[in-house]
Amino acid sequence: MATSDSPLKRTPLYELHRELGARMTPFAGYEMPVEFRGVVEEHLTVRSKAGLFDVSHMGEFLVEGPEAEAYLQKLTPNDVSRLAIGQAQYSALTTDKGTFVDDLLVSRTGESRFLLVVNASNIEKDIAWMESRRPSGARLVNESERYALLALQGPEAEAVLRPLTEIDLGAMKYYRFAEGKVLGEPATVSRTGYTGEDGFEILIDASRGEKVARALFERGALPIGLAARDTLRLEAKMALYGNDIDLDHTVLEADLEWIVKWQKGDFIGREALARQKEKGVARKLVGFEMVDRGIARHGYPVVAGGAPADFVTSGSFAPFLKKNIGLAYLPAAHCLPGSEIEVEIRGRRAKAVVVPTPFYKREKK
Amino acid sequence: MVPEDRKYSKEHEWVKVEGGRGTVGITDYAQKQLGDVVYVELPEVGKKLQAMQIFGTIESVKAVSELFCPIAGEVVEVNGTVVDKPELVNSDPYGKAWLLVVAVENEGNLSSLMTAAEYQAYVDQESKG
Numbered sequence: 407m408a409t410s411d412s413p414l415k416r417t418p419l420y421e422l423h424r425e426l427g428a429r430m431t432p433f434a435g436y437e438m439p440v441e442f443r444g445v446v447e448e449h450l451t452v453r454s455k456a457g458l459f460d461v462s463h464m465g466e467f468l469v470e471g472p473e474a475e476a477y478l479q480k481l482t483p484n485d486v487s488r489l490a491i492g493q494a495q496y497s498a499l500t501t502d503k504g505t506f507v508d509d510l511l512v513s514r515t516g517e518s519r520f521l522l523v524v525n526a527s528n529i530e531k532d533i534a535w536m537e538s539r540r541p542s543g544a545r546l547v548n549e550s551e552r553y554a555l556l557a558l559q560g561p562e563a564e565a566v567l568r569p570l571t572e573i574d575l576g577a578m579k580y581y582r583f584a585e586g587k588v589l590g591e592p593a594t595v596s597r598t599g600y601t602g603e604d605g606f607e608i609l610i611d612a613s614r615g616e617k618v619a620r621a622l623f624e625r626g627a628l629p630i631g632l633a634a635r636d637t638l639r640l641e642a643k644m645a646l647y648g649n650d651i652d653l654d655h656t657v658l659e660a661d662l663e664w665i666v667k668w669q670k671g672d673f674i675g676r677e678a679l680a681r682q683k684e685k686g687v688a689r690k691l692v693g694f695e696m697v698d699r700g701i702a703r704h705g706y707p708v709v710a711g712g713a714p715a716d717f718v719t720s721g722s723f724a725p726f727l728k729k730n731i732g733l734a735y736l737p738a739a740h741c742l743p744g745s746e747i748e749v750e751i752r753g754r755r756a757k758a759v760v761v762p763t764p765f766y767k768r769e770k771k
Numbered sequence: 772m773v774p775e776d777r778k779y780s781k782e783h784e785w786v787k788v789e790g791g792r793g794t795v796g797i798t799d800y801a802q803k804q805l806g807d808v809v810y811v812e813l814p815e816v817g818k819k820l821q822a823m824q825i826f827g828t829i830e831s832v833k834a835v836s837e838l839f840c841p842i843a844g845e846v847v848e849v850n851g852t853v854v855d856k857p858e859l860v861n862s863d864p865y866g867k868a869w870l871l872v873v874a875v876e877n878e879g880n881l882s883s884l885m886t887a888a889e890y891q892a893y894v895d896q897e898s899k900g
Contacts, residue, residue, distance in 0.1 A: 440833070441806060444806060444807050445806055445807050445831075445832045445833065446807040446809075446832065447807075633806070633832060633833050636833075637832060699810075699812070700810070700812075701809070701810050701830050701835075703835065722832060723809040723810065723830075723832050725807075725832065730810075752828065
């Protein structure tokens with residue numbers, strides 16, 4: 407088990423996790439539930455019913471002030487000016503090389519007020535990065551300790567949450583949010599998630615987190631741990647910072663050009679990304695499926711066209727698809743679906759094939 | 772309960788010896804620690820194994836673990852069913868999810884392994900630690 411000099415932090419739901427029999431693990435400085443009943447069952451619960459994740463470890467930053475929008479436009483490749491109040495977008499904090507300081511959600515909560523949700527492991531790095539680039543007309547506040555963040559995910563999520571809030575969930579579109587009340591307490595509810603399913607994320611004062619979680623469990627949601635969160639996001643090909651995206655790979659290489667809005671004007675990394683696009687992107691993050699027996703894991707070497715390529719960035723047994731899948735950066739010539747590659751598993755080369763992604767896409771109602 | 776008809780290793784494998792044939796598997800404690808088992812890799816029949824030599828790999832969704840043979844001998848049988856249905860390791864670790872059978876070289880070596888009671892005490896200690 408990983409040890410650290412600083413004691414592990416606990417989310418507002420820690421006691422509840424213990425009560426529910428969670429197996430706990432250190433993650434990003436927090437003691438988090440990795441599994442409750444078994445990762446396969448938890449994964450399938452989210453694909454078929456409703457599961458509840460405690461993601462209170464994630465970071466929340468407030469950015470506000472007359473220069474808030476211009477500031478975020480500079481820091482991120484997506485177009486913040488397109489956001490209406492009540493709308494969120496997936497984006498990134500990019501370096502001048504076009505690589506990732508972090509990936510994040512940007513939500514406009516007011517005319518000149520934004521909420522950023524960032525990865526727990528990057529909170530301090532992000533704050534340092536943003537603070538050193540902050541104009542005087544924008545305020546940046548790390549509010550990460552203030553909130554509990556609950557992710558209710560799955561086809562039954564709306565039905566489970568509906569009786570607990572007066573917010574009109576049915577009218578809420580994907581990547582929209584509303585501020586209102588949940589169980590009579592002020593909360594922000596967004597139609598977002600990290601599982602490839604329909605669902606909501608509920609941001610609420612830390613002291614109310616447990617009460618809301620208990621109510622959702624009483625309504626039939628089941629607790630889900632970090633292990634299933636990882637397999638769910640992988641099936642949906644959602645990037646995990648530190649695995650699939652990092653300071654060494656650009657937004658274009660990560661196959662996330664859709665978050666780059668070239669017409670919006672300047673942002674950090676724009677020049678490098680524009681140059682890379684013009685020259686052609688030499689490697690790209692693609693999905694593959696194992697053909698031979700064996701599970702590809704993070705860090706395993708990949709061979710493409712007989713030559714060492716890169717490493718597996720994420721790999722797992724996929725509980726819903728019942729296949730062994732993974733992601734890797736491959737040379738452009740080997741990125742098309744059907745391209746045959748090999749993954750080195752404990753010294754043995756196992757065949758795999760590039761497949762279209764996402765691996766899993768839910769059927770829209 | 773830990774079955775009393777076999778012996779146990781510190782790496783959480785069991786071996787049950789009958790008529791010179793040692794059937795090997797992993798314990799219930801081990802499968803619980805692993806979580807959902809999704810992959811099992813076993814050696815070929817004919818492979819000669821030393822005591823505590825790695826003979827294969829078992830993977831849960833989250834973890835990769837090596838399998839150690841608790842007793843020396845030549846592999847005479849492997850369980851193809853558990854290779855096709857790795858989840859058997861979770862549902863029946865002491866029964867249907869046996870992994871392989873070795874022709875035991877020296878049954879005297881069994882004395883270095885733990886009895887059921889000793890293993891239970893060992894596990895109680897480990898889960899406290």
